[in-house]
Amino acid sequence: MTEIAGRVAVVTGGGSGIGRGLAMELAAQGAAVGIADIIHENAMKVAAEITAAGGRAHAVQCDVIERDAVERMRDEVNQALGPVSLIFANAGATSFEKITDMTEKDVDWIIHVNMMGVTNCILAFYPAMVKVRDGHIFATASTAGLMPHWIPYHAPYSGAKMGVIGLMLNLRLEAAEYGVGATVLCPGGVIGNMKAKNMSYRPERFGGPTDEEVRVPAAFVEHNTLVFRPADEVGKLCVKAVRENRPMVITDGKMREIFVRTYQNLVHEAFDFVDEFDATLAGK
Numbered sequence: 130m131t132e133i134a135g136r137v138a139v140v141t142g143g144g145s146g147i148g149r150g151l152a153m154e155l156a157a158q159g160a161a162v163g164i165a166d167i168i169h170e171n172a173m174k175v176a177a178e179i180t181a182a183g184g185r186a187h188a189v190q191c192d193v194i195e196r197d198a199v200e201r202m203r204d205e206v207n208q209a210l211g212p213v214s215l216i217f218a219n220a221g222a223t224s225f226e227k228i229t230d231m232t233e234k235d236v237d238w239i240i241h242v243n244m245m246g247v248t249n250c251i252l253a254f255y256p257a258m259v260k261v262r263d264g265h266i267f268a269t270a271s272t273a274g275l276m277p278h279w280i281p282y283h284a285p286y287s288g289a290k291m292g293v294i295g296l297m298l299n300l301r302l303e304a305a306e307y308g309v310g311a312t313v314l315c316p317g318g319v320i321g322n323m324k325a326k327n328m329s330y331r332p333e334r335f336g337g338p339t340d341e342e343v344r345v346p347a348a349f350v351e352h353n354t355l356v357f358r359p360a361d362e363v364g365k366l367c368v369k370a371v372r373e374n375r376p377m378v379i380t381d382g383k384m385r386e387i388f389v390r391t392y393q394n395l396v397h398e399a400f401d402f403v404d405e406f407d408a409t410l411a412g413k
């Protein structure tokens with residue numbers, strides 16, 4: 130059991146939605162929390178909420194796509210709050226567009242923020258955990274990564290999030306050798322600010338921020354059976370999973386059937402295909 134009280138945690142994307150839910154729950158359980166976000170103002174608001182409630186927090190502006198920035202953020206939080214032993218690599222951004230309708234920069238942004246954002250946090254925080262044989266790495270993926278052909282017009286996002294799932298589940302194997310835990314979150318629907326604010330998170334080198342809303346395509350709405358949960362509930366669920374070193378967290382238990390059916394169909398189709406091929410070869 131990983132105790133939370135007395136530890137120092139960092140939550141990326143901690144200024145909003147799921148990240149804020151994680152930060153508030155960690156603080157409620159007695160951790161000091163570094164709130165890292167590309168939007169400094171939002172990170173400061175969450176840090177202020179935590180300190181107003183008697184907790185310890187430190188806000189840092191950080192774009193998780195930039196490895197140097199993540200290293201600077203780590204050093205700043207280590208200095209302000211003490212050595213970080215819990216990293217929550219949660220920052221992300223989305224897209225609901227055909228890949229042919231996206232600019233190359235937009236595709237790069239979605240891959241970088243979701244996949245490299247997590248990778249950069251692991252590279253920055255994990256080695257110190259290995260050294261002291263203690264700590265936990267947590268990353269936010271998505272149901273879109275767990276069931277990547279369920280929702281259309283989501284290709285770079287699904288790809289990056291499936292990458293995060295693979296990265297985390299595999300890293301968990303070697304982390305266990307050092308007593309370090311690893312958990313990946315695959316949220317279904319969670320109440321956050323992505324629909325309205327997503328484009329305001331786009332860094333200058335990928336085209337810069339705009340105030341456009343994410344346009345969710347009709348195909349998604351028709352397929353969508355998601356129940357949108359409050360982020361504070363998700364924060365509680367995730368911190369419990371970290372305490373118990375669970376490999377994966379989902380937020381919607383009603384999706385079990387869809388998940389099983391999706392993978393059964395996919396696996397049967399692929400295995401049947403190779404069996405048919407081998408039968409053809411054998412018949413030659």
Ligand SMILES: NC(=O)c1ccc[n+]([C@@H]2O[C@H](COP(=O)([O-])OP(=O)(O)OC[C@H]3O[C@@H](n4cnc5c(N)ncnc54)[C@H](O)[C@@H]3O)[C@@H](O)[C@H]2O)c1
Binds near residue numbers: 192269316324
């Ligand atoms: N809400 C959902 O239904 C849902 C579903 C699946 C996955 N997710 C994932 O959950 C995570 C959190 O999303 P949310 O719903 O809370 O959204 P949100 O928009 O409320 O919060 C996202 C936060 O990430 C920050 N951020 C974005 N780019 C960043 C960057 N480059 N560097 C640092 N911070 C950055 C934003 O400023 C914001 O504070 C994301 O990884 C998202 O892909 C959310």
